[in-house]
Amino acid sequence: LRTAAVIPAAGRGVRLGPGAPKALRALNGTPMLIHAVRALAASRAVSLVVVVAPPDGAPEVKSLLDAHALPDRTDFLVVPGGESRQESVKLGLDALPPDYDIVLVHDAARPLVPVDTVDAVIQAVRDGAPAVVPALPLADTVKEVEPATTPGDPEPVLATPERARLRAVQTPQGFDRQTLVRAHETVTDNVTDDASMVEQLGERVVVVPGHEEAFKVTRPLDLVLAEAVLARRRL
Numbered sequence: 001l002r003t004a005a006v007i008p009a010a011g012r013g014v015r016l017g018p019g020a021p022k023a024l025r026a027l028n029g030t031p032m033l034i035h036a037v038r039a040l041a042a043s044r045a046v047s048l049v050v051v052v053a054p055p056d057g058a059p060e061v062k063s064l065l066d067a068h069a070l071p072d073r074t075d076f077l078v079v080p081g082g083e084s085r086q087e088s089v090k091l092g093l094d095a096l097p098p099d100y101d102i103v104l105v106h107d108a109a110r111p112l113v114p115v116d117t118v119d120a121v122i123q124a125v126r127d128g129a130p131a132v133v134p135a136l137p138l139a140d141t142v143k144e145v146e147p148a149t150t151p152g153d154p155e156p157v158l159a160t161p162e163r164a165r166l167r168a169v170q171t172p173q174g175f176d177r178q179t180l181v182r183a184h185e186t187v188t189d190n191v192t193d194d195a196s197m198v199e200q201l202g203e204r205v206v207v208v209p210g211h212e213e214a215f216k217v218t219r220p221l222d223l224v225l226a227e228a229v230l231a232r233r234r235l
């Protein structure tokens with residue numbers, strides 16, 4: 001079974017603040033996207049990486065990838081992305097050659113995921129799960145609220161789900177290719193998580209242990225943490 005990785009990297013990174021598209025921002029001198037591509041290419045099972053670039057940034061992303069060495073066993077493709085993450089993933093899937101049976105979808109914004117996490121996701125798909133998500137228990141208690149219409153107003157609490165049953169999901173999420181393609185053809189509401197589309201099909205989705213270093217670079221403080229992790233790895 002051959003495995004390809006689709007890396008959505010087309011977002012602007014509004015929550016990170018003004019600047020280049022998030023995936024092109026540097027972490028210790030190297031673009032976040034390059035760290036993310038290397039993290040997936042580190043798995044011996046991954047033989048193709050499809051990078052979904054900012055809509056007008058495909059040539060720039062292509063030359064970045066040409067300039068940063070990947071393992072010989074790894075090919076890459078660059079396609080322009082769309083308005084939503086979901087649309088970007090779909091455009092990446094559309095570009096996949098026929099001979100791949102397992103697809104990983106990995107946020108460029110999770111540049112530091114360890115290869116052991118990538119391999120654990122692939123193994124669970126190989127073992128027969130149509131969809132696999134890496135996830136961690138939550139540190140914070142979570143409350144469901146009635147969102148305020150005016151930002152900053154107090155928000156009524158509706159419920160407190162039992163924390164021990166909750167997981168914070170990460171990427172790479174791994175899929176049987178046909179299942180993910182069917183999900184993208186069937187599910188029309190916008191989602192922030194690929195596996196939830198497979199859940200909506202009624203297919204089985206399983207969780208495997210995630211990793212703290214697979215956190216998503218979302219806000220400015222996350223850049224500080226990412227650079228500290230890289231420095232600890234001496235990269």
Ligand code: CTP
Nearest residue numbers: 008009010011012013014015083084088108109
């Ligand atoms: N993404 C994408 N296409 C979009 C929106 C997001 O490929 N239209 C990608 C991002 O590049 C990122 C991943 O989806 O790698 C996760 O999204 P997120 O962390 O929300 O990134 P952004 O959407 O760029 O950030 P923000 O929501 O703060 O603008």
Ligand code: MG
Nearest residue numbers: 011012013085
């Ligand atoms: Mg976003």
